Structure formats: C-alpha cells, structure tokens
Amino acid sequence: MAQCTPLILRIVASSVSVAGQAGKIIRDVMKKGELGIIDKGVNDLQTEADRSAQNFIISTLTKQFPGVTIIGEEEPSCYEALDNVTADSDTSVLQATCPPDLVSVSEKDVVIWVDPLDGTSEYTKGLLDHVTVLIGIAVGQRAIAGVIHQPFHNFKLCDENKIGRTIWGLQGYGVAGFKPIPPPPNKRIITTTRSHFTPEIQETLDAMCPDELLRVGGAGHKVILLMEGKAHAYVFASPGCKRWDTCAPEAVLRAMGGELTDMHGATYDYSKDTPHANTRGVLATALASDHEFYLKMVPQKIRELLI
Numbered sequence: 001m002a003q004c005t006p007l008i009l010r011i012v013a014s015s016v017s018v019a020g021q022a023g024k025i026i027r028d029v030m031k032k033g034e035l036g037i038i039d040k041g042v043n044d045l046q047t048e049a050d051r052s053a054q055n056f057i058i059s060t061l062t063k064q065f066p067g068v069t070i071i072g073e074e075e076p077s078c079y080e081a082l083d084n085v086t087a088d089s090d091t092s093v094l095q096a097t098c099p100p101d102l103v104s105v106s107e108k109d110v111v112i113w114v115d116p117l118d119g120t121s122e123y124t125k126g127l128l129d130h131v132t133v134l135i136g137i138a139v140g141q142r143a144i145a146g147v148i149h150q151p152f153h154n155f156k157l158c159d160e161n162k163i164g165r166t167i168w169g170l171q172g173y174g175v176a177g178f179k180p181i182p183p184p185p186n187k188r189i190i191t192t193t194r195s196h197f198t199p200e201i202q203e204t205l206d207a208m209c210p211d212e213l214l215r216v217g218g219a220g221h222k223v224i225l226l227m228e229g230k231a232h233a234y235v236f237a238s239p240g241c242k243r244w245d246t247c248a249p250e251a252v253l254r255a256m257g258g259e260l261t262d263m264h265g266a267t268y269d270y271s272k273d274t275p276h277a278n279t280r281g282v283l284a285t286a287l288a289s290d291h292e293f294y295l296k297m298v299p300q301k302i303r304e305l306l307i
C-alpha cells in the first residue's frame with residue numbers, strides 16, 4: 001500500500017477489510033454451533049465469536065498501525081497476537097479523496113474503538129440480522145470515521161459471495177457501500193433496545209409518542225435502520241452502551257447527515273483516556289435537523305437520571 005496515502009484512509013481501508021473477515025469468523029462460529037457463551041454480568045454475554053473476532057481485528061490492526069491506540073470491548077486476556085494474519089486493505093477506500101483537515105493526522109492522534117460483535121444477546125438467540133462488527137476511528141476526542149459490517153445480511157441467499165455488507169463513513173467525505181434512504185416525512189418511527197429495556201426508556205418513549213416502535217438489538221443495527229429510512233430516531237435512555245458501541249455508528253451516521261449524541265445533546269469523548277461507559281444514554285437521528293426536536297421531548301426527570 002502506498003505510504004503517501006493519508007494515514008486515515010489507510011486505517012479505514014484496513015478496517016473495511018478486517019471487519020469483513022471478522023464477519024466470516026462470526027458466521028463460522030455460528031455454523032459450527034459451539035458458541036462458548038460466558039456471562040460477563042447482568043444481561044451481558046460474550047461468545048467465542050466475540051473473542052475470536054476481536055482477537056483477529058486487534059492483531060491485524062496493531063500489526064499495521066503499531067502507534068495507534070486500539071480499545072476493544074472484550075478483556076485483553078482474549079487478545080493473542082496472530083502471526084498468520086493477512087493485512088489486506090479495501091482499494092476503493094484508498095482511492096477516496098481525503099478531506100484536507102485529515103490529511104496530516106498521525107498515529108499518536110488516533111484511537112480505534114472495536115466492538116467485534118455488536119448484538120451478542122441477539123446472536124445467541126439466532127436473530128442474526130441484528131449483529132454487526134463495529135470499528136470506529138477517533139481523532140482527538142471526535143469520532144471521525146467508522147465501519148459497520150453486517151455479517152448476516154442476505155444470509156438466506158446461501159451464496160458466500162453475496163452474504164454480508166459493509167458500510168463506511170468519513171467526516172467530510174460521506175458514506176460508501178450503501179445508498180442512504182430518507183425516512184418517511186410526517187411520521188415518527190423510533191427504534192430502541194430489544195434486550196436492555198427499562199422503565200426509564202418506556203417513560204422517554206411515552207413522552208415522544210411514536211407512530212411506530214421498532215424494538216431491535218445492537219447499536220450498529222439500529223443506526224442501519226436510520227440509514228435505510230426505516231426509523232427517524234434511535235432512543236436509548238439508559239446507561240448500558242459503551243464507547244465501542246457508538247464510535248463507528250456515530251461517525252457513519254454523521255457522515256450521512258444524521259446525528260448521534262447523549263440524551264442531553266452532547267457528543268461523547270472518544271480520546272484514549274476517556275471513561276468507556278455512555279452513562280448519559282444515546283439519542284440518534286437520521287436527519288441532524290430533527291435532533292433538537294427529539295431532544296426537547298426527553299423528560300426532565302430522565303435527563304437528571306442520566307448524568
């Protein structure tokens with residue numbers, strides 16, 4: 001790969017390739033049927049697919065970008081250096097024009113947030129469309145690029161070449177791998193958690209009076225629903241999500257023209273020493289111009305709880 005290609009494009013190109021390969025690891029574990037489920041806490045599972053996919057992603061990216069900080073969801077005990085990893089890059093990303101303000105970013109400025117398998121609870125239940133691989137790229141405090149790979153997209157076609165899709169986005173460039181569709185006007189469709197529902201989420205949704213509610217798993221999957229025009233807003237008035245759940249979705253959504261913030265309207269910090277928990281919840285909208293409208297409907301009591 002030409003070293004004159006800006007670092008940020010090289011990281012996105014490698015992340016696109018690595019996410020697709022991690023998706024195959026996730027499908028192979030499901031095919032084998034031995035999920036190796038471990039309980040990490042309350043309503044918080046890990047499987048062999050989470051472990052193996054993270055090991056592969058971090059081994060590969062570390063080898064290519066040794067000066068970049070990489071933070072993954074699963075514990076470092078799951079990470080072993082793999083000698084035989086292939087260091088591919090997606091050539092279409094390398095051909096993209098780098099936004100001028102990102103041309104001279106260096107390795108020490110970058111943090112990569114890895115969620116090797118988002119939607120683990122749904123994965124263990126066979127709700128395979130809800131699963132994504134998330135690789136988010138931050139420069140300083142800001143999520144500026146992201147890759148969302150959906151390993152079981154078109155799974156029913158049974159043709160290995162047509163299974164899975166990868167969407168990537170870069171601030172100042174836009175999104176690729178997918179043609180975004182605007183949500184229907186004059187409607188209020190909200191997507192929220194399937195497996196981490198709480199009375200506070202219910203109270204927030206009641207205040208927002210949606211025409212339709214889509215309860216599905218995964219932060220990546222819900223942002224895909226926003227991009228597909230199937231929902232207007234993603235509402236999670238609860239503290240369970242972490243930075244690796246939102247870094248890639250936030251960057252991709254914003255590159256499309258949407259927005260993702262906490263429930264107070266502030267952006268999360270993605271620098272390397274930041275806390276991992278998204279304690280102030282998540283609010284995402286397909287159209288950034290709608291964001292304020294949804295923010296205003298969050299009950300004061302819920303805002304005070306999410307600090």
Ligand SMILES: Nc1ncnc2c1ncn2[C@@H]1O[C@H](COP(=O)(O)O)[C@@H](O)[C@H]1OP(=O)(O)O
Pocket residue numbers: 042043044045073115117118119120121192193194195196197216217218219236239240241242245
């Ligand atoms: N209470 C929680 N504990 C652990 N992870 C959570 C919790 N709430 C949300 N998450 C993470 O955020 C994602 C989106 O949440 P939800 O599907 O409930 O809307 C989940 O798939 C899970 O990521 P992961 O599957 O990677 O562990």
Ligand SMILES: [Mg+2]
Pocket residue numbers: 044045046073120
């Ligand atoms: Mg998890």
Ligand SMILES: [Mg+2]
Pocket residue numbers: 115117118119219244245
């Ligand atoms: Mg996750």
Ligand SMILES: [Mg+2]
Pocket residue numbers: 050073115116117118119120
């Ligand atoms: Mg995960």
